[in-house]
Amino acid sequence: MTAAADIIRAKARTPVRMGLVLGSGLGAMADELEGATRFEFGDLPGFPVSGVSGHAGALTLGRLEGIEVAMLSGRKHYYEGGDAAAMRPVLECFKALGAELAFLTNAAGSTRKEIPPGALMAIRDHINFSGRDPLIGVEGDDRFVSMVNAYDDTLRLRLKWWAEEAELELFEGVYAWFSGPSFETPAEIAAIRKLGADAVGMSTAPECIIARHIGLPVVAVSVITNYAAGMTGAALSHDETKSEAAKAEDRFRALIRAFVGSYANG
Numbered sequence: 001m002t003a004a005a006d007i008i009r010a011k012a013r014t015p016v017r018m019g020l021v022l023g024s025g026l027g028a029m030a031d032e033l034e035g036a037t038r039f040e041f042g043d044l045p046g047f048p049v050s051g052v053s054g055h056a057g058a059l060t061l062g063r064l065e066g067i068e069v070a071m072l073s074g075r076k077h078y079y080e081g082g083d084a085a086a087m088r089p090v091l092e093c094f095k096a097l098g099a100e101l102a103f104l105t106n107a108a109g110s111t112r113k114e115i116p117p118g119a120l121m122a123i124r125d126h127i128n129f130s131g132r133d134p135l136i137g138v139e140g141d142d143r144f145v146s147m148v149n150a151y152d153d154t155l156r157l158r159l160k161w162w163a164e165e166a167e168l169e170l171f172e173g174v175y176a177w178f179s180g181p182s183f184e185t186p187a188e189i190a191a192i193r194k195l196g197a198d199a200v201g202m203s204t205a206p207e208c209i210i211a212r213h214i215g216l217p218v219v220a221v222s223v224i225t226n227y228a229a230g231m232t233g234a235a236l237s238h239d240e241t242k243s244e245a246a247k248a249e250d251r252f253r254a255l256i257r258a259f260v261g262s263y264a265n266g
């Protein structure tokens with residue numbers, strides 16, 4: 001149990017079936033929830049207030065495609081204060097509210113010509129290129145979390161079926177976590193591509209590690225907002241991340257709905 005979950009349970013319909021984290025420029029999907037109850041981060045003990053534009057800082061509970069979900073608009077990033085575990089209270093709250101899985105989403109840069117801006121990519125695995133770990137300082141043998149199948153194969157397979165049924169193109173690949181907030185250099189992108197990354201970003205990997213630590217299965221999707229540094233010669237910007245995420249938003253929402261709706265029907 002968490003204090004935040006107690007506050008939420010007193011006001012909103014629970015349990016929820018899943019907790020979703022909406023990435024940069026994607027948070028508005030929470031407005032689609034029916035019978036919604038919205039909580040500002042400041043009202044939920046432990047929730048990390050984020051100062052990043054494009055991140056609203058609210059948790060909304062409500063019905064989507066017939067099931068109760070919790071949607072987080074406005075995650076906290078490692079680069080905001082150097083705390084890789086900043087999202088732990090959120091994930092623990094999802095679990096305390098009854099979530100059966102965490103659906104993590106982000107905006108990311110593509111390292112592959114064949115995965116263009118606007119593409120949706122299911123994350124198969126990650127490379128923690130930041131060298132940080134949200135479990136540093138955690139005690140007990142369960143800190144040695146296995147990261148095999150961290151992005152649950154079965155859930156991802158279902159996501160792919162349901163995307164296909166909804167006629168949504170869905171790539172699959174490896175996400176590399178860079179700490180940010182500076183974007184990567186072209187040399188870093190050339191290196192990480194050789195190491196096997198298909199997309200790069202500044203979030204999600206620590207959340208996945210925390211989710212695995214507390215036993216929440218993870219399914220994750222990147223919305224590709226740009227080609228990574230050095231691939232086109234263009235400078236990168238957070239404005240571009242937000243505007244390109246907005247352009248992909250309809251398909252992103254359709255993918256989430258396809259997953260949630262089919263999950264609800266078993």
Ligand code: HPA
Nearest residue numbers: 107108109200201202228
């Ligand atoms: N790099 C890191 N994070 C990102 C990018 C990128 O190219 N695009 C969106 N988020």
